[in-house]
Amino acid sequence: MDRARKKVLSIAEALSPQAIRMLRDITSYAELPLAETRTSGTLSDFLQSKGFRVRRGVAGMETAFRAEYVFGRGKPAVAFLCEMDALPSLGHACGHNIVGVASACAAAALAESGRGVFRSGKVIALGTPAEETGYGKARMVEEGIFRGIDAAMMVHPSSRRHVAKGYLALHKLRFTYHGRASHAAAYPEHGINALDGVLLLFNAVSALRQQLPDTVRVHGIITEGGQAPNIIPERAKAYFYVRGEEEGEMRDAVERVKACAAGAATASRCRLTVEEGPYTLSPMRVNPVLAASYRRALSALKLRESGAPTDRNRGSSDIGNVSQVVPTLQPNVPIASGERVQIHTRPFAEATTRPSGIEGMMEGIRALALTGYDLFSDPTLVKEAWRLFRTGG
Template sequence: MDALKMFFRDQACIVWKEAWEAARLIGERPELGYQEYFAVETLTQLLKSHGFEIQQPAAGLDTAFIARFSGYKPGPRLAFLAEYDALPGIGHGCGHNLIGAASVGAAIALSKSLELPGEIWVVGSPAEETSGGKVILVNEGAFEGVDAALMFHPGSQNATIISSLALDALEFVFLGKAAHAVAAAYYGVNALEALIDFFNRTNRLKDNLPQDAYINGIITEGGTSPNVIPERAVARFYLRARQRKVLNIIRNQVIRCAQEAASAVSAKITWNMFENSYDEMQSNRALAGAFETNLRELGVRNISPPQSAMGSVDMGNVSRIVPAIHPYLTLGGGMNIPHTRDFAQACLSAPGERLLLLAIQALALTGWDILSSPKLLNLAKRELNPRPSGKQR
């Protein structure tokens, strides 16, 4: 490890205690998506105390923020992504208190160099667990001019390259006509009957889905009384696939199933997206390679091959427009299951504190690689936007 990287490693150790205090406070006071006022205040005050300029709200979201620190000469714009929302009834069972603190800590560590080029951002993104604040930030242009985006996630293994599933969240509303279920059943149009037919049609559709594609639905409204023909029935579905282009085809097939089911009983059908759509995560291999090299220099030897996550992350939308990584680092012994109270407790324990230090160091060192190596950044950008075949430089 060269002298400058040793400097950043040591700066990470210095800021670690402040970052851990922030992570602990946020972990002990969990807030749901778009309600993370305490978390935002805690993180932005820490950044402000180290000379960062704060923009809040951002992209029209009260609990989103962008913190900026300008270097001492021209260079790239590097963004660390902070998450800080909790899970209902569980708390920080996905470790977002550590994620936010790690990104803030890495940004502060980098800001201490008088040789810093470019600009460091910390982008605070709310509601990852529910509707994907990063999707809104992307759509509102918050990443315009950003050259690379980094974050980490606590997990069961060290994995520098991950993929995730694209996700669409669809709500279907069937509208029929109410009537007495016995005396005037002929007068009614049964919306629930259409909805059940819809589920049957999607179940048949599942038989021909490609690998790593999923259709999961629930009934949220199905009538008010057995004695009344239901005039309204509602279902919500999560549709997932390994690639956005495949998911778009599946979505159209599911919508067609709903339309056919409604038509069969002369009901009406409307549908909407009840959450933001997530794209699949495209881990940038050039940046992931730098992150892995830094992990090894920090003494980490057990690094897994590329992993396919079965869930969905809104960092996927960021990775479609900016070279990005979303590596996982092992929490404790790697035995805690995410989205549980045990995982939330582990994130507030000594293993969580140690993991935070490793994450700050690895993110800071990789951030320095990006800021100081035009070759690395060029490789990352070429990977994101490859030249058309047959054209040469």
């Protein structure tokens, strides 16, 4: 490893006490989507203290922010994405406490190491709210926040270390069946059972799954099913996610699920209303140039990927929307010392602040900073990343 990259790592290591303190603070906040006030303040104040110019409340979201550190004419522009929100009752069981701190500290390390070295470049840290509701980054893409950015990246905690994990496209559907209430024992013939509509919908979707490709997933819950056993429900609700590896197959499945819903309404004599959105999550496009650069960073850190590299993932995230407009990467960092901990569980939330979780966060800071340094020091990498992005590579 050359002297310049050793300097990047030295600066990253020096940030460790601040990183750990921010991680613990943000973990204690455990703020829900679009309410990440203290988390956003902690990260943006830290970046401001490192010389970044900070703009808060971007894209019409109070907790979103954009922090910039500019060298010369400001190209290339590399963005580190700071997720911030927690889960109801589970806290940071998706590890966004690690995500936000790792991105902010990687940006700070890259900015400091570039002083007097980079003639041109822009280090950006974006505070991206509400990942759990699929909202923040999708809104920021729609509002043009990613225009002029040459590469975007972040790490996400996991049980294993992977570089190029993809995500499924996702569309959300809420169905409300409207019936007519009646006494279930005395006058059942006068009622129209809205819950029957929901149950028929679930049965229809279960039958539909037999004809769906393996790359499509449909799952739902009943969010309202009536008020008392002796009252025929006049209203019942269901909430569905429809996912697919390709956006086209996902949209086809959405139409088929909506047809199931309409058929269930007809069969149960209910009136149906459908609510969609507000955003469709796009599938993840992993940029091979950014992935190769991150793997070089892992090699420099004497780290290896866990098992065979794979781009398969059954989850969804709004970073997929970012990957449709700019070369993007989201590797996984391990936080559980070889144990398998499942995301969105209490053991996962607990792992984020244990020594293994802190080391995973520091790995992310080091590797992201080295990857950013690669992009600034070799302009051909950004050009090749965009060439492959435009050609679908």
